[in-house]
Structures are given as structure tokens and as C-alpha cells.
Amino acid sequence: MNGALLKHGLSIDELYGLYGETDFDDVEKLLERDRELYAEPVDAALEMVGVDLADRAISYAVDVGMLDAGIATNLEKKEPTPQDVATIENTDLIISTGCVGYVTEKSLERLLEPSLDSRPWMAHFVLRMFDFGASEEMLSRHGYVTEKVEGLFRQRRFASSTERQHVLDNLDRLAIDATDAEETGWYLAELHVARPEEVAKSMPLADVLGPSRA
Structure with missing residues (x-):
């Protein structure tokens, strides 16, 4: 969400409209829509990295372009990996x-x-x-x-x-x-x-x- 707000210039209301009643059963259709939606960021120079235990959420956000990268390491329990660093x-x-x-x-x-x-x-x-x-x-x-x-x-x-x-x-x-x-x-x-x-x-x-x- 922070990537959508900061890098792509969307508002919270727009995000609710996009995802509040979305049919998440058709993942491929959602991926196609979001890849097009986030293809041209408002601020291309801003690089956004997400940190979350939900690796599927991170993967989705990176795949569609909401985030530039992400890590899903549990930093409460583990040191970041060399790739994370x-x-x-x-x-x-x-x-x-x-x-x-x-x-x-x-x-x-x-x-x-x-x-x-x-x-x-x-x-x-x-x-x-x-x-x-x-x-x-x-x-x-x-x-x-x-x-x-x-x-x-x-x-x-x-x-x-x-x-x-x-x-x-x-x-x-x-x-x-x-x-x-x-x-x-x-x-x-x-x-x-x-x-x-x-x-x-x-x-x-x-x-x-x-x-x-x-």
C-alpha cells in the first residue's frame, strides 16, 4: 500500500475502490490489471522496498510493480540474509x-x-x-x-x-x-x-x- 501511495500517487480512497470488492479468485486477471496499473509510476526515481513476513504479499507487490523489491525474513528471529542486506x-x-x-x-x-x-x-x-x-x-x-x-x-x-x-x-x-x-x-x-x-x-x-x- 505504501508503494501504491508514494511511488504511484494513488489515494487511500482509490485503493479501497480497487481492492475493496475485488474478486481475488481470479488471480491472473488481477495480476494483469495491476501490472498495467503500476507500469508507469508517478515517481520513478523513488525505490520502495517492502518488509513483511507475508512472502506471497511481497511477491505480488513486486510482481505488479507496487514495490521495487521486498524481503520476508523474520527479523525478530534471524539476521538478514546477504541478499536482504x-x-x-x-x-x-x-x-x-x-x-x-x-x-x-x-x-x-x-x-x-x-x-x-x-x-x-x-x-x-x-x-x-x-x-x-x-x-x-x-x-x-x-x-x-x-x-x-x-x-x-x-x-x-x-x-x-x-x-x-x-x-x-x-x-x-x-x-x-x-x-x-x-x-x-x-x-x-x-x-x-x-x-x-x-x-x-x-x-x-x-x-x-x-x-x-x-
Whole structure:
């Protein structure tokens, strides 16, 4: 999805329209449609690499051109393979959306280490019921400063009342107020931006994000 949004300029609404009611039984027809759809990216210079345990999803996204490459190694349990390292080294930006909590600082460090020379920035959208502290400490050891952007970001709607109650119970145990927030039916995330210390000092995050976020 990030490849479709960033490399190909599609919107979330367009993605829902494309895949919300798609007949996934006819895979060949879907492949043909998507190969044509993603044949000419809006930003051809942007190279997108996906990291996910779902190897079939990675393969599909690479096959149709949503992604330029992908790795499906379980970085929580294994070091990246030499091929993985060649794929992800010298990265400029590492982004995650809703995976922190299932993915720990161990995976993030294994993604970061092949690119320490390029000093990539990071942007992690972390659900409020998960703590980013261990990852922040790991990044600090590598000379990074992590800043939390003010405000909350919608992740997705709860799939059921059971899921909603599970999240509200977790937040209550953490003494996090869900009033006018998760109670409205949404997973909400906080954005943690991590940058090399020298960059964070010379380029205030408010200047990067602009007045609307400042």
C-alpha cells in the first residue's frame, strides 16, 4: 500500500475502490490489471522496498510493480540474509505503520544497521497501547534523536466490538485516556520521527513538517 501511495500517487480512497470488492479468485486477471496499473509510476526515481513476513504479499507487490523489491525474513528471529542486506542497504527513510508492538527494536536495528552509512531517517506510527521506549533507546545508541509529533493519527476502524473493548481495556490498564479518541471506534497512533542527532539539531522537526504540524 505504501508503494501504491508514494511511488504511484494513488489515494487511500482509490485503493479501497480497487481492492475493496475485488474478486481475488481470479488471480491472473488481477495480476494483469495491476501490472498495467503500476507500469508507469508517478515517481520513478523513488525505490520502495517492502518488509513483511507475508512472502506471497511481497511477491505480488513486486510482481505488479507496487514495490521495487521486498524481503520476508523474520527479523525478530534471524539476521538478514546477504541478499536482504544488499536489498535494504543505503536506505534513506524507514517507515512503519502499526507494526511496533508486534515488531520490536530487534527488527528495527537489523533494518538500520545495513544503512548506518546513509543515516536514514525513520517515521514510525505507533499505536498508543504500545511503548516505543525500547526502540528509542536502541536508536539513541546509534546516535539518533527521536521526537514525537503532537497529535494522534487514525490507523483504522475497529473490526468488531470485541476488538474495540480489548483496546480500551489495554489503554485503561496503561492509564491512557481514550475519551474522544479510541472510544470513537478507531485505532489511533502517535508518530515518532527519528533522525541522526546532528540533523535533529540543525533542522528542527517543526521546519520539516511545516506550520500545519508545528
